[in-house]
Amino acid sequence: MTQIYNFSAGPAVLPKEVLQQAADDMLDWHGSGMSVMEMSHRGPEFISIYHDAVRDLRQLLAIPANYRILFLQGGGLGENAIIPMNLLGRAAVQPATIDFVHTGSWSGKSIKEAARYANVNVAASSEPGHFTSVPPQQYWKLTRDAAYLHICTNETIDGVEYNFVPELPGGTPIVADMSSHILSRTVDVSKYGVIFAGAQKNIGPAGLTVVIVREDLLGHALDICPSAFNWKIVDEHESMFNTPPTYSIYIAGLVFAHLLRQGGVAAMEKRNIEKARLLYAALDVDDFYQNRVAPDCRSRMNVPFYLRDETLNEKFLAGAKARGLLQLKGHKSVGGMRASIYNAMPIEGVQALVDYLNEFAGR
Amino acid sequence: MTQIYNFSAGPAVLPKEVLQQAADDMLDWHGSGMSVMEMSHRGPEFISIYHDAVRDLRQLLAIPANYRILFLQGGGLGENAIIPMNLLGRAAVQPATIDFVHTGSWSGKSIKEAARYANVNVAASSEPGHFTSVPPQQYWKLTRDAAYLHICTNETIDGVEYNFVPELPGGTPIVADMSSHILSRTVDVSKYGVIFAGAQKNIGPAGLTVVIVREDLLGHALDICPSAFNWKIVDEHESMFNTPPTYSIYIAGLVFAHLLRQGGVAAMEKRNIEKARLLYAALDVDDFYQNRVAPDCRSRMNVPFYLRDETLNEKFLAGAKARGLLQLKGHKSVGGMRASIYNAMPIEGVQALVDYLNEFAGR
Numbered sequence: 001m002t003q004i005y006n007f008s009a010g011p012a013v014l015p016k017e018v019l020q021q022a023a024d025d026m027l028d029w030h031g032s033g034m035s036v037m038e039m040s041h042r043g044p045e046f047i048s049i050y051h052d053a054v055r056d057l058r059q060l061l062a063i064p065a066n067y068r069i070l071f072l073q074g075g076g077l078g079e080n081a082i083i084p085m086n087l088l089g090r091a092a093v094q095p096a097t098i099d100f101v102h103t104g105s106w107s108g109k110s111i112k113e114a115a116r117y118a119n120v121n122v123a124a125s126s127e128p129g130h131f132t133s134v135p136p137q138q139y140w141k142l143t144r145d146a147a148y149l150h151i152c153t154n155e156t157i158d159g160v161e162y163n164f165v166p167e168l169p170g171g172t173p174i175v176a177d178m179s180s181h182i183l184s185r186t187v188d189v190s191k192y193g194v195i196f197a198g199a200q201k202n203i204g205p206a207g208l209t210v211v212i213v214r215e216d217l218l219g220h221a222l223d224i225c226p227s228a229f230n231w232k233i234v235d236e237h238e239s240m241f242n243t244p245p246t247y248s249i250y251i252a253g254l255v256f257a258h259l260l261r262q263g264g265v266a267a268m269e270k271r272n273i274e275k276a277r278l279l280y281a282a283l284d285v286d287d288f289y290q291n292r293v294a295p296d297c298r299s300r301m302n303v304p305f306y307l308r309d310e311t312l313n314e315k316f317l318a319g320a321k322a323r324g325l326l327q328l329k330g331h332k333s334v335g336g337m338r339a340s341i342y343n344a345m346p347i348e349g350v351q352a353l354v355d356y357l358n359e360f361a362g363r
Numbered sequence: 364m365t366q367i368y369n370f371s372a373g374p375a376v377l378p379k380e381v382l383q384q385a386a387d388d389m390l391d392w393h394g395s396g397m398s399v400m401e402m403s404h405r406g407p408e409f410i411s412i413y414h415d416a417v418r419d420l421r422q423l424l425a426i427p428a429n430y431r432i433l434f435l436q437g438g439g440l441g442e443n444a445i446i447p448m449n450l451l452g453r454a455a456v457q458p459a460t461i462d463f464v465h466t467g468s469w470s471g472k473s474i475k476e477a478a479r480y481a482n483v484n485v486a487a488s489s490e491p492g493h494f495t496s497v498p499p500q501q502y503w504k505l506t507r508d509a510a511y512l513h514i515c516t517n518e519t520i521d522g523v524e525y526n527f528v529p530e531l532p533g534g535t536p537i538v539a540d541m542s543s544h545i546l547s548r549t550v551d552v553s554k555y556g557v558i559f560a561g562a563q564k565n566i567g568p569a570g571l572t573v574v575i576v577r578e579d580l581l582g583h584a585l586d587i588c589p590s591a592f593n594w595k596i597v598d599e600h601e602s603m604f605n606t607p608p609t610y611s612i613y614i615a616g617l618v619f620a621h622l623l624r625q626g627g628v629a630a631m632e633k634r635n636i637e638k639a640r641l642l643y644a645a646l647d648v649d650d651f652y653q654n655r656v657a658p659d660c661r662s663r664m665n666v667p668f669y670l671r672d673e674t675l676n677e678k679f680l681a682g683a684k685a686r687g688l689l690q691l692k693g694h695k696s697v698g699g700m701r702a703s704i705y706n707a708m709p710i711e712g713v714q715a716l717v718d719y720l721n722e723f724a725g726r
Contacts (some may be wrong), residue, residue, distance in 0.1 A: 004396030008403040011609055019390050019398050026386035027379070033367030033687065035382050037568045037614065040371040040690055073436035073570060074591055077605040081589030116586055200606055205400045207436060207570040207608025223479055224587050226444030228437055242440040243563055245570025245608065246374055251400065324396065327403055 005349035008327035009156055009302060009340040010180065010200040018254040036250040041240050049246075050238070053253030060256060060265050061182075063189050063212060070211040070231060071239040071249055076106065076179045076198040079209055080113035082229045083150070083175055083194065088118055090220035091147040099123045099146040099172070104131040104155030105333060106177060111150075117222070118147065131158040133294040137166050148173045148193060154181035154299050156201070157331045159291070159338070161299040165191045173217060181301045182210070183259060184343055185269040193217050201301070202343050204252035207245045259343065268343050275341050275350045276300040282354040288361040306336035313337075316360055325353055368712035371690035372519055372665060372703040373543065374563040381617040399613045404603050412609075413601070416616030423619055423628050424545075426552050426575060433574040433594055434602040434612055439469065439542045439561040442572055443476035445592045446513070446538055446557065451481055453583035454510040462486045462509040462535070467494040467518030468696060469540060474513075480585070481510065494521040496657040500529050511536045511556060517544035517662050519564070520694045522654070522701070524662040528554045536580060544664045545573070546622060547706055548632040556580050564664070565706050567615035570608045622706065631706050638704050638713045639663040645717040651724040669699035676700075679723055688716055 006013040029036050032045050039046040054069050063069065074082060088096050096118040100111045102125035114120050121143045124135035142149065153162040153176050161181060165188065166174060173193025182197040189195065194217060199208035211231065218232040227233050228242040239249075259268060280298060283289045283305050291298065291305045307316055316337070320328050330336040341350055369376040392399050395408050402409040417432050426432065437445060451459050459481045463474045465488035477483050484506045487498035505512070516525040516539050524544060528551065529537055536556025545560040552558065557580060562571035574594065581595040590596050591605040602612075622631060643661060646652045646668050654661065654668045670679060679700070683691050693699040704713055 002396065006397055006401055008401065008406070010606065011400060011402055011404065013401050014398065016390070019400075023386045023389035026389065027382050033365070033689070034369055035377060037374060037382070038369055038371065038376050039374055041374060041569065043371070043690065073438070073441065073608075074589075075436070075605045078436065078589055078591040081591065113590055116589075198606065200609075205608070205610045206404065206606045207611055226437075226441060226479075227476055228441040228444065242438045243373065243561065243569045245436075245568070245611070246563075247568045247610070248570055248608070326397070327406060 002324045004324045004326060005345065005352055006326045007339045007341070007345070007353070009331070009338060010198070011206045012201050012340055012342050013344045014204070014251070015255065015258050015344045018251065018258050021254055022251060037247045039246065041243055041246050046246055049250050049253055053249055053256055056253065056256035056260055057210070060259055061187060061189055061212070066215050067189060068213050068215060068218065068235045070213065070234050071244050072209040072211055072229065072234060073207060073242075073245055074229065075206070075209055076177060076196070077109060077113070078229075079196050079211070080110045081116065082225070083196070084114050084117040085225035085229065086221045086231045087148055087173075087175070087217060088220070089222050090217070091118075093145045095119055096147040097121050097143045097145075099143050099149040101125070101135060101140060101149070101151050102127055103134050103152060103160050104158030105331075106155055106157065106179070107150070107152040110152065110177065114150065121146065123149070126160070130292070131155065131160060132292050133297045134160060134162050137164070142168070142172075146172050148175050150175045150177070152177040154178065154301055156180040156302050157304070157334060159293050159299040159302045159304040160297050161301070163296055173214070181299070183265055183268065184272050184301055186265050199248060199252055201340070204255050205248045208248035208252060271347065272300045272341070272343070275345065275347055276303070278347070278350050278354055279303055279339060279341065282357045285361075285363065289357065301342055302338060302340050304330055304334065304336055304338045310336075319360060320356060323352065323356055325356055365687045367687045367689060368708065368715055369689045370702045370704070370708070370716070372564070372694070372701060373561070374569045375703055375705050376707040377567070377614070378618065378621050378707045381614065381621050384617055385614060400610045402609065404606050404609050409609055412613050412616055416612055416619055419616065419619035419623055420573070423622055424550060424552055424575070429578050430552060430575050431578060431581065431598045433576065433597050434607050435572040435574055435592065435597060436570060436605075436608055437592065438569070438572055439540060439559070440472065440476070441592075442559050442574070443473045444479065445588070446559070447477050447480040448588035448592065449584045449594045450511055450536070450538070450580060451583070452585050453580070456508045458482055459510040460484050460506045460508070462506050462512040464488070464498060464503060464512070464514050465490060466497050466515060466523050467521030468694070469518055469520065469542070470513070470515040473515065473540065477513065484509065486512070489523070493655070494518065494523060495655050496660045497523060497525050500527070505531070505535070509535050511538050513538045513540070515540040517541065517664055519543040519665050520667070520697060522656050522662040522665045522667040523660050524664070526659055536577070544662070546628055546631065547635050547664055549628050562611060562615055564703070567618050568611045571611035571615060634710065635663045635704070635706070638708065638710055639666070641710070641713050641717055642666055642702060642704065645720045648724075648726065652720065664705055665701060665703050667693055667697065667699055667701045673699075682723060683719060686715065686719055688719055
């Protein structure tokens with residue numbers, strides 16, 4: 001088998017070591033005679049898997065004791081509705097207003113969904129510049145008494161990443177969609193009210209959503225919030241009010257343990273900075289390729305780029321595939337190419353892509 | 364390793380052949396160089412897995428062409444809210460009323476959840492008899508112009524299974540929670556408006572919900588219904604509006620293909636009848652054990668039973684475990700024991716349990 005490097009934006013590459021462990025455990029986890037998929041979520045075997053996963057994630061992100069870790073279902077899109085249904089009950093002003101910063105496709109989807117439940121105020125938008133930057137906070141028009149501010153700290157499709165944490169007056173909670181860069185860099189969790197992430201980038205399989213929520217934000221759900229997605233109920237049952245996605249939690253736990261062995265998030269961040277530097281440098285040599293994002297807002301995880309001559313797109317992708325460089329086609333909404341270089345992408349994979357970029361450009 | 368038989372109510376035993384295939388495919392699915400967990404849901408590899416799963420499920424249940432198959436997240440509890448949010452927009456009378464038949468723990472949960480969104484009418488209840496039967500339809504007090512009737516055709520905790528399909532006047536749709544017996548017996552899908560099932564019993568891993576819905580019931584969602592759970596939107600995107608739980612769908616697909624190779628649902632039903640006959644016969648020998656469900660309503664999948672002398676419970680469970688008979692403890696809400704004998708439980712497992720029942724009773 002040729003060495004493959006998988007640049008999918010998600011579901012995405014996982015550490016080989018994790019997959020090997022999953023294969024080894026598949027028919028018999030730790031001598032239990034059962035696959036993890038076959039275990040009751042209420043049994044001691046799965047409870048231990050759950051506790052280890054929560055403990056390791058808490059350590060990886062240095063999550064303070066007054067934050068709860070929830071394992072939910074429904075992905076980022078589901079959470080876009082679940083968040084307002086959980087938080088709007090505490091709004092001081094009714095009808096409530098939610099502030100958003102519109103920096104690309106994912107924050108756009110969040111705005112659309114939240115509008116079912118509250119007024120939405122787009123405090124700032126980089127749409128006029130085609131989502132190639134994050135508007136500096138000095139230009140945001142925030143609402144007094146907003147229920148919360150929702151931001152997407154890494155736009156998977158547009159390749160735009162925050163390089164600052166907003167500072168809000170009056171204690172308005174910040175809700176951050178970190179789906180596509182969680183665990184890729186250190187984060188001061190205490191600056192946020194809620195952090196959420198679909199698992200299928202840096203955590204594990206699709207079908208698991210991780211929510212990290214400050215305790216005082218629990219217990220304010222609207223009556224229309226389904227019990228299975230009510231954070232307070234889910235928290236009280238240690239994510240087992242509903243049967244949780246047990247196998248996805250198990251894989252996430254293997255990834256967390258793997259990251260700890262690799263030196264944790266700080267070590268990953270160092271590698272990710274180097275990987276991103278390498279790739280952007282190759283794109284920036286001349287104008288054969290273009291990444292259009294402002295340099296200080298370029299994502300370390302998702303690197304969209306365009307060939308100057310787009311008639312070469314198919315040839316580029318075919319050549320990449322022949323070299324084992326997979327899933328480089330850009331999202332259909334923006335076209336072009338995209339290389340997602342998550343934690344599990346080794347630097348050798350980025351180097352192989354860089355070599356191909358240079359070769360294809362005739363350098 | 365001792366031969367293990369896993370009687371968990373869910374997540375539950377899966378076919379060994381399916382687990383072996385999953386282990387073999389884990390690092391490299393069909394020479395793609397990728398694990399199924401690492402595949403983009405929009406790539407040709409996963410799309411083929413999805414199409415095969417849908418095709419095989421349609422064949423297994425003989426699902427008519429005017430029914431859609433959706434893969435969702437949130438489990439049975441999530442669906443209890445998602446169903447009214449999807450169906451109440453078509454109610455002829457407002458405020459809408461939903462009819463329920465209360466036959467145990469799961470229909471009870473459905474009633475509680477639906478009350479967030481509509482009036483609920485409990486048309487019949489077997490609660491006075493401690494949920495040991497299904498009230499015959501002649502005693503149901505149905506609402507004229509109900510939005511729909513919701514039933515749970517197999518109560519996982521109470522071990523009660525419908526042996527008839529309700530016939531409703533006026534075309535009121537029947538919504539059936541078949542979570543714990545789907546694919547265990549043939550079913551006339553055309554009699555139902557909606558059939559739904561959490562996957563973690565007869566289908567695959569927890570974290571996948573299968574919804575089978577008649578086309579004319581799509582497109583009636585309330586405004587508060589999250590897009591990710593709006594059946595019409597999910598259907599229009601072939602279950603990929605949101606990133607679906609791809610790995611769970613893959614495992615479900617392996618189970619579907621396995622069932623077809625075993626002769627399909629009719630063959631499973633024949634085996635399940637025999638397995639249930641064997642187990643209930645052993646429980647009925649004398650009053651050492653008791654199953655309290657009316658004989659014509661006894662579930663073929665979930666067999667709760669009590670020891671006459673409940674001080675022997677721990678000894679019974681320890682002896683069972685020593686013989687590789689796992690997860691026989693009853694649900695905490697009802698106590699006692701429960702043996703779940705889903706499709707993937709071989710008759711040898713049931714025979715091993717019967718042998719132990721006889722031995723423990725000193726027969």
